[in-house]
Amino acid sequence: MGASTAVGSAVGRDEEAGRQSPGTAPTPHADSTIRRSSRRAQGFPFSLKQLCCPHCGAAKTLNRHSRLYGNDPAQAKARTVRGQRVFCSDRGQRGGCGRTFAIFLEDVLPRHTISASLLWALLLPLLSGQSVRAAFHQAKTPMALESIYHLVARLRRRLDAVRVCLSRRGPPPECSHLDPLLQTVEHVQTTFTGAVCPLRQFQRVFQQPLLG
Numbered sequence: 001m002g003a004s005t006a007v008g009s010a011v012g013r014d015e016e017a018g019r020q021s022p023g024t025a026p027t028p029h030a031d032s033t034i035r036r037s038s039r040r041a042q043g044f045p046f047s048l049k050q051l052c053c054p055h056c057g058a059a060k061t062l063n064r065h066s067r068l069y070g071n072d073p074a075q076a077k078a079r080t081v082r083g084q085r086v087f088c089s090d091r092g093q094r095g096g097c098g099r100t101f102a103i104f105l106e107d108v109l110p111r112h113t114i115s116a117s118l119l120w121a122l123l124l125p126l127l128s129g130q131s132v133r134a135a136f137h138q139a140k141t142p143m144a145l146e147s148i149y150h151l152v153a154r155l156r157r158r159l160d161a162v163r164v165c166l167s168r169r170g171p172p173p174e175c176s177h178l179d180p181l182l183q184t185v186e187h188v189q190t191t192f193t194g195a196v197c198p199l200r201q202f203q204r205v206f207q208q209p210l211l212g
C-alpha cells in the first residue's frame with residue numbers, strides 16, 4: 001500500500017486551506033504528504049496517480065481539491081501556493097472514504113510561514129560560530145528576529161524526532177559541536193550532501209514535516 005507516503009502529523013490546519021473541504025469539516029489531524037517542488041508550482045505540481053489515500057489506503061480515488069495558500073516568506077503581505085488539498089472520492093463507484101488530506105511542496109514547513117530553504121540559510125551559519133542574530137541579518141528576511149528565535153526553539157524541541165529519522169540513513173558524523181542543535185544540523189548536512197536544500201530533502205525523503 002502507498003500509505004507509506006503519508007505523514008501522520010497534525011498538519012493541514014484551517015489556515016493552510018484556501019477553502020473548506022468538500023462535504024466534510026477539515027479534521028484537525030488531517031494527514032499530509034510532502035511532494036517535490038516543481039517549476040510548474042503555479043500549475044499542478046503533483047501527480048496523484050502514484051498516491052494512495054493515507055486514511056483508507058485506496059488508490060485511484062483521489063481528486064484535487066482546493067489549493068493551499070499561505071503567507072509568502074519572501075515578501076511581506078504576499079500570498080503563495082503551499083500545496084494542495086486532496087479529496088478521496090466516495091462518490092459513485094469510486095470506493096474512497098470521502099476524507100481529505102493535504103500534500104505540501106517540499107519547501108513548505110507546514111504551519112510555518114518560513115520556507116525550508118530560508119530556514120537552512122539561517123541554520124548553516126550557526127555551524128561556523130555565527131549567532132542567530134547575525135545569521136538573521138545576513139539572510140535579509142522580512143520576518144522578525146523574534147520569530148526566528150521561536151523557530152529555533154521549536155526546532156530544538158523537535159531534535160529527538162529529527163535524529164530518529166536521520167539515524168535510519170546513517171550515524172551522526174564526527175562532530176566538534178557540543179550543542180545538540182548544531183550536532184543535528186551537521187547530521188542533516190552530511191546525510192544530504194549535495195542537496196540544494198538539505199531540509200527540503202529531509203521532508204521529502206522522510207515524509208515528515210521538519211518542525212512537526
Ligand SMILES: [Zn+2]
Nearest residue numbers: 053056088097
Ligand atoms: Zn480514503
